[in-house]
Amino acid sequence: MDNSKTFWLPEKASTFVDIVDPAFNLYLYISYFFFFLIIILVTVFTIKYLRRRPDQLATAQITHNLTLELGWTIIPLIVVMGLFFIGMKGYLHMRVAPAGYMQVNVKGQKWAWSFEYPSGAVNDTLVVPVNTPVKLALTSRDVLHSFFIPAFRTKADVIPNRWHALWFQATRTGVFPVECTQYCGTNHSYMLTAVKVVEADAYSEWLATASDPGKGKTPEQFGAILYTKRGCSACHSIDGSKAVGPSWKGLFGRQENCGAGGMVMVDEAYIRESMLSPTAKVVMGYQPVMPVFQGVLSDREVVALISYIKTLK
Numbered sequence: 001m002d003n004s005k006t007f008w009l010p011e012k013a014s015t016f017v018d019i020v021d022p023a024f025n026l027y028l029y030i031s032y033f034f035f036f037l038i039i040i041l042v043t044v045f046t047i048k049y050l051r052r053r054p055d056q057l058a059t060a061q062i063t064h065n066l067t068l069e070l071g072w073t074i075i076p077l078i079v080v081m082g083l084f085f086i087g088m089k090g091y092l093h094m095r096v097a098p099a100g101y102m103q104v105n106v107k108g109q110k111w112a113w114s115f116e117y118p119s120g121a122v123n124d125t126l127v128v129p130v131n132t133p134v135k136l137a138l139t140s141r142d143v144l145h146s147f148f149i150p151a152f153r154t155k156a157d158v159i160p161n162r163w164h165a166l167w168f169q170a171t172r173t174g175v176f177p178v179e180c181t182q183y184c185g186t187n188h189s190y191m192l193t194a195v196k197v198v199e200a201d202a203y204s205e206w207l208a209t210a211s212d213p214g215k216g217k218t219p220e221q222f223g224a225i226l227y228t229k230r231g232c233s234a235c236h237s238i239d240g241s242k243a244v245g246p247s248w249k250g251l252f253g254r255q256e257n258c259g260a261g262g263m264v265m266v267d268e269a270y271i272r273e274s275m276l277s278p279t280a281k282v283v284m285g286y287q288p289v290m291p292v293f294q295g296v297l298s299d300r301e302v303v304a305l306i307s308y309i310k311t312l313k
């Protein structure tokens with residue numbers, strides 16, 4: 001099978017391709033048919049019924065024609081009902097995950113995704129085994145996002161205080177892009193990640209390491225991993241450049257102007273507070289947009305992040 005993208009459709013990598021692509025092509029061909037039919041008729045009638053001389057008689061005014069009216073009501077109705085049936089069948093299939101699926105919880109936040117596995121593993125890309133039904137339960141920590149995997153032909157809105165589900169079964173290994181398709185703020189267009197589809201053994205191996213990411217690492221090394229895995233990198237640079245949030249370079253020991261909160265000396269307690277209740281002290285010149293990490297980061301992760309920030313001189 002040719003899995004590459006076509007002019008209209010992205011590359012193919014899930015079982016839904018067999019449902020979505022034929023339906024899409026059918027709608028497309030019907031649209032082509034009527035598009036060209038209308039263009040041709042408009043052209044032909046324009047030429048045929050053009051009033052060439054001022055004294056030429058206008059065509060008779062026809063006000064009713066029962067046969068025509070029934071025709072243009074009943075034929076489109078049959079076409080549209082057919083399309084509805086095809087669409088509904090595919091939709092129902094794509095909504096209900098088959099028995100024996102594995103579940104991953106997905107959280108959207110400005111402007112990163114985190115994937116939480118039943119084993120406790122947390123990752124910033126989605127890793128799944130090939131040829132296995134996977135159900136995603138999606139929710140958002142802040143605003144409306146949307147989770148779209150073009151190569152799998154599946155998408156769901158990601159809404160705060162609510163869980164949405166989608167499922168898929170990947171048909172081949174590879175790395176496929178994931179996009180956010182609801183405008184969610186400044187860095188919406190960078191809210192990208194990927195699904196990595198791997199063989200079953202590679203998946204078990206990955207899951208074992210991912211379930212214990214701090215294993216054999218110093219807190220500093222673990223913190224560096226969390227910086228990207230927990231999405232901090234979406235808003236904080238480590239090279240001194242200003243982003244949505246202040247850079248972490250030289251943060252530890254700096255005097256920070258927190259407006260009404262006064263001048264604050266950045267120490268372990270302050271960094272901890274910044275993660276767990278970001279609005280307690282908001283740094284001057286920044287918006288209070290940082291997600292709350294209370295109940296999200298474990299104590300060990302908080303310590304690791306603090307240790308990492310301390311190394312960024």
Ligand SMILES: [Cu+2]
Pocket residue numbers: 108111144145146180181182183184188191
């Ligand atoms: Cu988003």
